Amino acid sequence: MIKIAIVEDSKPTREGLERIVSLSPDYKCVCACTTAEAALRLLPQHQPEIVLMDIQLPGMSGIECVTRLKELLPDVQVIMLTVYADPDRIFSAIRAGASGYLLKRSAPERLFEAIREVQAGGAPMSGAIARKVFGYFQNQQASVEAEKLSTREREILELIIAGLSNKEIADRLSVSVLTLRWHLKQIYKKLHVHSRVEVVLKFRPA
8 A cells, every 4th residue: 555645734625635545445645744844744754655745835835845855755756736837836846856746626536647657657747737848848958959859759758748657658659668668768868867857857947
């Protein structure tokens, strides 16, 4: 069973997330906190594998909390939750160590998909956020490096940014997962990255 922790100051939202997590026999909410400060104190005791974190918390922000939490629990995966698809916060959260970024209005099914994606090493994003990220890709310096990619590699890159899993991309392009993995290695090599999260980071200058 995968241990989930929730960091959310809004009681209705926090309790709603707890109910959603309880719907699956594969997940268990081991801790629910209202502040970043409480999370940093309590989460190391509960050792969650995945944290659902509000980006805008009272006191210490969710972004700063991610930075400090990763120092305490290096292997924990954090999915940021927010009301607005704010590009600056998206990239700040990713730089802080977040593994995914979803809008709070995302359906329960999308939340479960995001948790599964994070478990599989992916970087889930809701559609609205993915579009903003790709907008940066089209306009920022990263597009220079992307010119090294083949047409098929660019197709795959767009689907990665859109948040699709490896299997979904393979199905969409009618190729095997093994072939897709080969393409991913070529993409990472040409962009000088090692993961999906690093791919996202290439789309925004430091």
